Amino acid sequence: MVSPKQENLMTRPPIVVVMGHVDHGKTTLLDYIRKTTVASREVGGITQSIGAYEIIHNGKKITFIDTPGHEAFSKMRAHGARVADLAILVVAAEEGVKPQTEDALKHILEAKIPYIVAINKIDKPGANIEKVKQELAKLGVMLEGFGGNISWHGVSAKTGEGVPGLLDLILLASEVENLTYNPALPASGIILTAHLDSRRGVMVGAIVTGGKLKKGDEIYTVSASGKIKILQDFRGEQVEFLEPSAPAMILGFEGMPEGGEEFSVLKIEKKAKASSKIQPETVEGAVKIILKANEAGSLEALEHVIGKLGKISPIIVVEKSVGNIYETDVKLAASAGAILVGFKIKVDKAAENLAKTQKTEIFTSEIIHELEKTLEEKIAGGAKGKKRILEILATFGEPKGLRQVVGGRITEGFVKNGEKFSVSENENDVGEGKIINLQSGKIDVPQAEAGSEVGLLVESDVKIKVGQKLIFG
Numbered sequence: 001m002v003s004p005k006q007e008n009l010m011t012r013p014p015i016v017v018v019m020g021h022v023d024h025g026k027t028t029l030l031d032y033i034r035k036t037t038v039a040s041r042e043v044g045g046i047t048q049s050i051g052a053y054e055i056i057h058n059g060k061k062i063t064f065i066d067t068p069g070h071e072a073f074s075k076m077r078a079h080g081a082r083v084a085d086l087a088i089l090v091v092a093a094e095e096g097v098k099p100q101t102e103d104a105l106k107h108i109l110e111a112k113i114p115y116i117v118a119i120n121k122i123d124k125p126g127a128n129i130e131k132v133k134q135e136l137a138k139l140g141v142m143l144e145g146f147g148g149n150i151s152w153h154g155v156s157a158k159t160g161e162g163v164p165g166l167l168d169l170i171l172l173a174s175e176v177e178n179l180t181y182n183p184a185l186p187a188s189g190i191i192l193t194a195h196l197d198s199r200r201g202v203m204v205g206a207i208v209t210g211g212k213l214k215k216g217d218e219i220y221t222v223s224a225s226g227k228i229k230i231l232q233d234f235r236g237e238q239v240e241f242l243e244p245s246a247p248a249m250i251l252g253f254e255g256m257p258e259g260g261e262e263f264s265v266l267k268i269e270k271k272a273k274a275s276s277k278i279q280p281e282t283v284e285g286a287v288k289i290i291l292k293a294n295e296a297g298s299l300e301a302l303e304h305v306i307g308k309l310g311k312i313s314p315i316i317v318v319e320k321s322v323g324n325i326y327e328t329d330v331k332l333a334a335s336a337g338a339i340l341v342g343f344k345i346k347v348d349k350a351a352e353n354l355a356k357t358q359k360t361e362i363f364t365s366e367i368i369h370e371l372e373k374t375l376e377e378k379i380a381g382g383a384k385g386k387k388r389i390l391e392i393l394a395t396f397g398e399p400k401g402l403r404q405v406v407g408g409r410i411t412e413g414f415v416k417n418g419e420k421f422s423v424s425e426n427e428n429d430v431g432e433g434k435i436i437n438l439q440s441g442k443i444d445v446p447q448a449e450a451g452s453e454v455g456l457l458v459e460s461d462v463k464i465k466v467g468q469k470l471i472f473g
Contacts, residue, residue: 013061014174019104020090029157050205052247093127117152187211195295224255286314288338388413433460
């Protein structure tokens with residue numbers, strides 16, 4: 001006998017996430033499927049803002065999530081994989097498996113969702129499908145016809161060859177998954193994007209995954225809540241309700257929810273957000289930065305980039321927020337001695353003029369890799385030009401060959417294990433060397449900051465003495 005709950009079940013369209021290496025044609029493939037061009041669309045387009053859209057193939061709907069491919073968006077890709085029913089792993093026929101291909105596969109496997117491989121760029125002269133199959137096999141991805149059961153299709157996102165067949169495979173896979181929902185249950189879903197619009201307020205892109213989401217519903221995540229004042233579909237048209245698998249633009253949140261959070265029309269207990277401000281005095285000699293981005297997902301990506309650059313020099317994020325750069329941001333940067341870093345945002349004219357007066361540096365870009373490269377050059381240049389000093393307080397035993405054990409205090413900047421140094425006595429260079437091992441509190445450490453007392457195994461062409469200084473940078 002069928003239960004009442006089972007009788008209420010209705011079929012829903014598949015939610016598909018397209019993943020893979022940054023240059024392997026994901027966006028071009030989605031563009032062809034969508035019959036529009038993301039690259040030429042103005043920033044702020046509805047599909048871009050939501051991060052998802054619907055198509056109809058053979059009379060059936062398919063929802064696509066457009067996830068970024070750069071490694072800085074690793075967390076966003078993970079969010080995308082979690083909400084999806086099916087993944088498309090895109091691999092370029094002429095390049096094969098790349099590190100981001102492996103990263104994307106890892107997220108797909110962790111999400112435990114079925115996936116199809118799209119071998120793209122089959123129209124290229126250097127296309128080698130058999131080589132791609134072999135490389136995938138080394139990752140444990142055994143394609144159909146190559147010893148496994150993972151469905152795949154050769155496509156050209158540029159010409160459209162093979163794309164209808166790929167869409168057929170998606171519909172076939174969704175039938176096997178038997179995707180359903182219960183319209184009687186409370187509405188729920190996943191936040192994909194969130195950004196602050198100067199006129200409309202907080203705009204949230206989402207995917208409905210359960211129930212029926214209606215205009216006027218109270219809506220909650222663990223970090224924000226509100227009431228739906230405007231509900232739009234992926235075309236930007238206002239609607240009264242949306243059913244599962246539909247992309248949605250929601251206006252009405254009073255706070256800024258985070259990408260990847262679940263939402264519900266049932267109240268969710270809020271979690272206190274940790275303050276984004278870090279006291280500048282926590283790390284001496286660090287590069288201080290204020291981060292600004294157009295939306296929560298972009299801010300998360302920017303933080304990931306900053307985290308990587310911290311390997312070059314200690315970095316303090318003084319503050320991070322969504323929105324354009326205004327005078328208040330410049331004033332904060334000037335008072336903290338910080339640089340302003342903006343991703344996909346604009347700089348207010350008054351802020352720009354104040355920054356010139358205050359000699360505050362502002363770095364912005366629409367492209368994450370360009371911003372990363374610019375900041376790397378800035379931070380590396382600053383670290384290189386700034387002297388970092390360790391004062392020798394003790395020596396232990398006699399040198400063994402060129403090696404000796406010494407102890408000291410870092411008086412300026414920071415010190416990294418493996419770094420080269422010059423030995424200074426009375427402001428004169430008397431020798432040079434390299435750190436072989438660095439310890440703080442008798443524990444091996446990769447880096448120590450100003451004020452720390454450390455022990456070092458060094459290799460030097462002179463015998464190091466108490467009172468001398470090791471100069472780095």
